[in-house]
Amino acid sequence: MICMSDSEFVPSEAQVSAAFSYAGLTISPDRLAANYETYSATLALIRMASPPGLGETVPAVAFKASWT
Amino acid sequence: MELYELSLTEVSEKIRTKEVSPVDVTQSALARLEEVEPTLTAFVTTTPELALEQAKIAEQEISDGKYRGPLHGVPLAVKDLYDTAGIRTTSSSAQRSDHVPTADSVSVAKLYEAGMVLIGKTHTHEFAYGATTPTTGNPWAPDRTPGGSSGGSGAAVASGVVHVALGSDTGGSIRIPAALCGTVGLKPTFGRASRVGVASLSWSLDHVGPLSRNVVDSALVMAVMSGYDRTDPGTVDVPVPDMVTGIDAGVAGKKIGIPVNYFTDRVATEATQAASTAAATLESLGAELVEVTIPMAEHIIPTEWAIMMPEATAYHMDYLRDSPEKFTDETRTFLEVGAAQLATDYINALRLRTLIQAAWRDMFASIDVLLAPTLAAGAALRSDPFIRWGDGTVEGATPAYVRLSAPANVTGLPSLSVPAAFTADGLPLGVQIIGKPFAEPEILQFGYALEQNTDVVGRIAPVV
Numbered sequence: 414m415i416c417m418s419d420s421e422f423v424p425s426e427a428q429v430s431a432a433f434s435y436a437g438l439t440i441s442p443d444r445l446a447a448n449y450e451t452y453s454a455t456l457a458l459i460r461m462a463s464p465p466g467l468g469e470t471v472p473a474v475a476f477k478a479s480w481t
Numbered sequence: 482m483e484l485y486e487l488s489l490t491e492v493s494e495k496i497r498t499k500e501v502s503p504v505d506v507t508q509s510a511l512a513r514l515e516e517v518e519p520t521l522t523a524f525v526t527t528t529p530e531l532a533l534e535q536a537k538i539a540e541q542e543i544s545d546g547k548y549r550g551p552l553h554g555v556p557l558a559v560k561d562l563y564d565t566a567g568i569r570t571t572s573s574s575a576q577r578s579d580h581v582p583t584a585d586s587v588s589v590a591k592l593y594e595a596g597m598v599l600i601g602k603t604h605t606h607e608f609a610y611g612a613t614t615p616t617t618g619n620p621w622a623p624d625r626t627p628g629g630s631s632g633g634s635g636a637a638v639a640s641g642v643v644h645v646a647l648g649s650d651t652g653g654s655i656r657i658p659a660a661l662c663g664t665v666g667l668k669p670t671f672g673r674a675s676r677v678g679v680a681s682l683s684w685s686l687d688h689v690g691p692l693s694r695n696v697v698d699s700a701l702v703m704a705v706m707s708g709y710d711r712t713d714p715g716t717v718d719v720p721v722p723d724m725v726t727g728i729d730a731g732v733a734g735k736k737i738g739i740p741v742n743y744f745t746d747r748v749a750t751e752a753t754q755a756a757s758t759a760a761a762t763l764e765s766l767g768a769e770l771v772e773v774t775i776p777m778a779e780h781i782i783p784t785e786w787a788i789m790m791p792e793a794t795a796y797h798m799d800y801l802r803d804s805p806e807k808f809t810d811e812t813r814t815f816l817e818v819g820a821a822q823l824a825t826d827y828i829n830a831l832r833l834r835t836l837i838q839a840a841w842r843d844m845f846a847s848i849d850v851l852l853a854p855t856l857a858a859g860a861a862l863r864s865d866p867f868i869r870w871g872d873g874t875v876e877g878a879t880p881a882y883v884r885l886s887a888p889a890n891v892t893g894l895p896s897l898s899v900p901a902a903f904t905a906d907g908l909p910l911g912v913q914i915i916g917k918p919f920a921e922p923e924i925l926q927f928g929y930a931l932e933q934n935t936d937v938v939g940r941i942a943p944v945v
Contacts, residue, residue, distance in 0.1 A: 432821035462783035472831030
């Protein structure tokens with residue numbers, strides 16, 4: 414059974430900065446600081462879609478092997 | 482009465498019987514455009530010369546006995562996300578300010594084939610990534626947002642320039658402007674119509690469909706746009722039904738789900754009241770109201786954003802790395818978030834989507850359709866795009882609007898927004914009817930029943 418995560422994940426500014434660097438984006442320190450609240454709040458919301466207990470559930474994907 | 486003020490059905494019949502020419506109809510649309518566009522800025526590009534050329538061709542074809550059907554010679558506006566051959570297609574972004582496609586999107590090609598006449602390309606919230614369309618005013622109150630992302634299309638229809646405009650809907654972007662501008666808006670079932678040639682926001686959540694003045698207009702246009710397309714892997718190879726015949730079948734004996742959660746949380750009293758009144762109207766016509774609990778409600782919005790954001794970033798990654806300064810700051814910030822998201826969070830959201838779909842299928846076992854407010858509130862001020870709730874909390878307009886429209890994107894179910902009321906301030910409110918997969922004809926019947934038994938559908942904003 415799936416459930417909501419017990420503790421809310423909120424990435425630190427350093428974690429967000431590292432993720433941007435790894436993704437190949439150039440984000441200035443000023444820009445990072447100015448938008449950190451939006452970045453962290455949105456990533457926290459997104460993490461809520463990754464709850465424990467998903468078990469054997471398969472993803473809803475569109476790939477079909479048919480050639481027609 | 483000017484031609485643009487007639488309903489699409491009336492105009493279409495006059496064209497068919499040669500009482501009026503498509504040229505007359507197009508000139509009326511262009512005259513209305515000239516009146517309202519300085520106030521609304523609904524269009525990125527207008528195409529008066531092309532429109533008159535297409536109208537003259539239509540006139541000649543009809544004169545020669547080659548009548549194509551009820552959309553022949555009828556004006557159309559197209560969201561600037563849709564490719565149009567030889568016509569600048571910007572997605573309302575500096576990234577594509579000079580982009581001129583060489584081919585039409587599938588939907589535009591089909592509607593040209595049906596004989597429609599292009600008036601112009603309408604503004605979108607940049608790349609459809611937002612629900613306010615800052616460039617454009619709401620025809621009922623130009624200092625307020627028309628919604629978005631298909632805000633220009635909503636404004637073009639509500640102001641009477643066109644009967645039909647195309648939109649796209651990833652989290653509500655057809656239904657949000659439809660509700661805020663007082664038009665009909667149809668998001669079909671995921672897979673009903675091809676998205677080929679339409680700039681993507683999220684391949685897994687994008688839908689194409691119409692905004693229109695009346696319900697039957699959406700039925701006519703959606704039927705033409707529909708159909709399997711092997712080049713869009715999201716489309717489903719199912720027959721396209723006649724969406725117009727039987728639209729007046731009524732709702733007697735149908736079961737309408739009335740949510741007791743989710744669609745009731747943080748919703749303006751007037752929006753709740755509009756949905757209750759619509760439900761009562763349908764009940765008076767013989768439908769049965771059944772209270773239902775929305776399953777997995779707490780997972781819907783996280784799932785929507787967790788799927789949409791990385792897909793949008795993937796689509797825009799080259800721009801984001803090479804010319805990020807050409808995005809508006811809002812769009813750039815969203816795209817940056819998507820780059821920082823874990824792949825596992827994306828995949829788990831897709832797994833949640835599987836569970837949400839199954840839970841909603843179970844909920845629909847006891848009902849035919851679900852009826853709910855389209856949006857939590859009416860149109861916000863363009864200068865202050867926030868919703869202020871009674872408990873003192875402040876919510877951005879985009880997340881506030883998307884909350885009630887996103888369920889139909891996550892589930893892929895068809896949803897029709899129909900004008901339901903006006904606020905005390907004179908702003909439109911909508912209700913949405915969500916149906917079972919590929920049940921567009923059924924939700925259109927509900928919308929038609931509401932239209933026929935209320936006086937708020939089909940109005941043209943005066944634009945003052």
